[in-house]
Amino acid sequence: MSDDTVTITVDGRTLPAKKGQMLIEVTDAAGINVPRFCYHKKLSVAANCRMCLVEVEKAPKPLPACATPIMPDMVVHTQSTLAREAQQGTMEFLLINHPLDCPICDQGGICELQDVAMGYGQSASQYTEGKRVVFDKYIGPLIATEMTRCIHCTRCVRFGEEIAGIRELGATGRGENVRIGTYIEKSVVSEVSGNVIDICPVGALTARPSRYSARAWELRQLPSVAPHDSVGSNISVFVDGDTVNQVVPRENESVNEVWISDRDRFSYQGLKHAERLTAPLVREGDKLVPTDWSSALARAAALLSSAPGKEQELATLASPSSSLEELYLAQKLTRGLGSANIDHRLGQSDFSHPDADPVMPWLGMQLNDLETLNAALLVGSNIRKDQPIAALRLRKSALAGAAISLINPKRVPLHFEAAEEITVRHDRMVEQLHAVAVAAGADLSALDNAPNAEVSVQHRRIAENLKNGERAAVMVGNLAAAHPARSTLLYLARQLSRATDATLCLLPERANTAGAWLAGAVPHRGPGGASVDTSGMDAAAAFAGNAKRLLLLNVEPDFDAANPAAAADSLRGAEGVVVLSAYLSPTLAESAHVVLPLAAFTESFGTWVNAAGQWQSAKGVVAPPGEARPGWKVFRVLAEALGLDGFGFDSPEAVTRELQQACTSIELNNLVDSSARHDFGGASGSDWLRSGETPIYRTDPVVRRSMPLQKATDGKQAFASVNTSGLAALGVAEGEALTIEQGGRSCVLPAKLDDSLPDGCLWVPAGLHATATLGEVFGEVSAKAGGELPGEPATTSVPHVATEAV
Amino acid sequence: MSAAPSDVTLPNPADVLNEHSMHEIDEWMTRYPDDQKQSAVLAALSIAQHQNQGWLSTELMDAVAAKLEMAPIAVYEVASFYSMFETEPVGRHNVAICTNISCMLMGSDTIVEHCEKKFGIKLGESTPDGRIFLKVEEECLAACAGGPMMQVNHVYHTDLTPERVDEILDALD
Secondary structure (H helix, E strand, O other), rough: OOOOOEEEOOOOOOEEEEEOOOOHHHHHOOOOOOOOOOEEEEOOOOOOOOOOOOEOOOOOOEEHHOOOOOOOEEEEEEOOOOHHHHHHHHHHHHHOOOOOHHHHHOOOOOHHHHHHHHHHOOOOOOOOOOOOOOOOOOOOEEEEHHHHHOOOOOHHHHHHHHOOOOOEEEOOOOOHHHHEEOOOOOOOOOOOHHHHHOOOOOOOOOOOOOOOOOOOHEEEEEEOOOOOOOOOOEEEEEEEEEEEEEEEEEOOOOOOOOOOOHHHHHHHHHHHOOOOOOOOOEEOEEEEEEEHHHHHHHHHHHHOOOOOOOOOHHHEEOOOOOOHHHHHHHHHHHHHOOOEEOOOOOOOOOOOHHHOOOOOOOOOOOOHHHHHOEEEEEEOOOOOHHHHHHHHHHHHHHHHHOOEEEEEOOOOOOOOOOOOOEOOHHHHHHHHHHHHEEEEEEOOEEEOOOOOOOOHHHHHHHHHHHHHOEEEEEEEOOOHHHHOOOOHHHHHHHHHHHOOOOOOEOOOOOOOOOHHHOOEEEOOHHHOEEEOOOOOOOHHHHHHHHEEEEEEEOOHHHHOOHHHHHHHHHHHHHOEEEEEEOOOOHHHHHOOOEEEEOOOOOOOOOOOOOOOOOOOOEOOOOOOOOOOOOOOHHHHHHHHHOOOOOOOOOOOHHHHHHHHHHOOOOOOOOOOOOOOOOOOOOOOOOOEEEOOOOOHHHHHHHHOOOOHHHHHHHHOOOEEEEEEHHHHHOOOOOOOEEEEEEEEEEEEEEEEOOOOOOOEEEOOEEEEEEEOOOOOOEOOOOEEEEOOOHHHHHHOOOOOOOOOOO | OOOOOOOOOOHHHHOOOOOOHHHHHHHHOOOOOOOHHHHHHHHHHHHHHHHOOOOOOHHHHHHHHHHHHOOOOHHHHHHHHOOOOOOOOOOOOOEEEEOHHHHHOOOHHHHHHHHHHOOOOOOOOOOOOOOOOOOOOOOOOOHHHHOEEEEOOOEEEEEOOOHHHHHHHHHOO
């Protein structure tokens, strides 16, 4: 027994405990139930609800178990008369102002107050005075408030301050007039705000989208995995018949702890969107008409099979949000048809030096290792919006004193104090990372045309921090992956990691980016990273009109392609476009020849590989709508129609197993040795360059159609942002129309002031309806004041689709 | 960390707080370490309230939050907690009648009743012409020897009678 272990006695049982632990932690570990409201294992101790009072021998009065440190040989009674009476007294006070509206409360049945009141409450109240009433303020489309029910435990306030890093809720007023809220009417902006719904022990904070739609006891709770970012948060899905009613976190310390992002929580609202496909469609003239599966499959097979010698005209593009099984079968089918053209890197524009890519880009560590870093450099990463739950872990490092620095094309919103922030226009990111690498003394012998680096104190400090940090990381994020100089940035990051003995973390951009590499959904590697005889064309080449026939798996070119304008053109010019998707986006409605409706997440089995390399599978928990079918089954029948062998899987798990066979000997390693030479490039001479990202709620088809997310603050991103001097140079005021022109195409967006942007940067996000007409997200652009602002995008009707069945 | 996150837009303090207020707050901030700027929040709110005819608008509180690098909600919490801060517009003369034990024994109830009748408003309300604000239930102002007492615009008046109250309040503009 080590020095810091002591024993205590609780209710006659002898329990081991560590010095410094609070009593409630010991009773919880031993399964002894002590009622509580304000205590939460992931939050600081507030001890303000007084529900966990217990009797401690030799103490003159009952003590709160959550705030009583362990003392050697202490004797505790949780059920004694003194303890019970204290708990019952507290319960009576808590119920004084709590309304008796349980029958219409969404929390009813899953309410901590209800549960504890059953055990400790009286059947009648002695209180005859009027109850307190609180008028609610609207705090956004995600969280419904009913603050009359609030018992002031302050869990939500502490969550904001301690976990989310944004204090948005607070306790205003005093005494009888204390109320929890935002004080002013405002939408909360945190990307993890929904967690307050779970930690609220009463019905004061509930999920707005599912409000009044079901009773907790009518729902089935089933496990799943959230497929929206490379954390792969574990979720529980509450199902009402064939409808997903709610999504809540499922505890997994090694992945998401007990939290999920709002994107993971509310994405399910997109499952029943009007653009959802419920029947196979085939093109007849300028319309897509519904048909049966066998005719649609026959049409698809005819379009995909080709005359000998024409195999390379076929390209398959797959969304990196697809399941591992779909990705694996997509590449197997494509390669089976003799084509090497398969890719999932839809948002990437720099495909040079494919050999320098690791077998699977990954975090280089486990997710919980992000909590204990001493230093990190984020290169091109908006980690808070792109991998929100990983960002919460990184924040813990920062709070513990880690020096976290960033090199970014904009100053991204952070929930921690950055050590150094370098914000330059995207064309100067290579130059800045180069200066840090030079300061660290990195071996840059494979870099051509590099000028003498102008190493500043800031560059030196970043390099020093990485060198001195016992656990340091160079992290490459989504913005770097979409960057036109991606491979040079990666090379510099790699060499910097080597020079500073830091871990190289490649944050996979989407839910299954890592899985897509393993599945062989890249043109130059087979499943498990196996080498291939012939390398095919990459996503950009396929979308540049080089592919005559395309198979699209869950791809929405308008929103996913690095260059949506070019992608739309290539589809219009293609001879055959076969779409496998859960939704029909406008461009696909215009150009697809066959559309096969797929099951979405929660509707079929799927495996996702997260940033830490964990394979996580989830079963379907509801039936897909109409004629929609799971992807693996569609590939199986499609392969049959094409006469391909090796697709006779009897279950999706059989597909997973086949891929696992190919992945048994993989060693994950981001530090690839490559003989490739990299060009330094140089800053652009243009006055204006477009930069942008795919905003948090535009990353995949389901999320794009979740209306509550679209209405949230982060969902409103259709702006052209420039800094103060930019507004002056363009001669526009905030909110006025700005016409953006790129490669002969244009769109009109309201101008927005954003002083987190460097000079000469026009921030125009990708993935939006409004910007689908533009080209590369990082590139040359011109802008001028004026133009007519478009109205709200049409989201409920899809043109080019005949509504009546044939 | 309680500082405002970078995705919350706060006003530039100098656009909202006047030069005098900025100067005063700067002076208060020198009294605390750089990483504990929020210690100056009570002083800063008093200064801001003084600039604005006795009440704190959300904009002013946001400016204080920006100035002291606090989350705006943390400033709202302080402002709504203390009874010397008003978060709604009030009359320009702040009349605070002590109703604590010593003054009560000396007849502060009569003074309150007189004032309420005189202006036709209750404690906590302002006259429609925006002249007088009767502060709600003032706590002990430590002038017990001179009870009943009141504070008018930060000036103490002791040994009150209804006549004396009339004299003082009628002399206000």
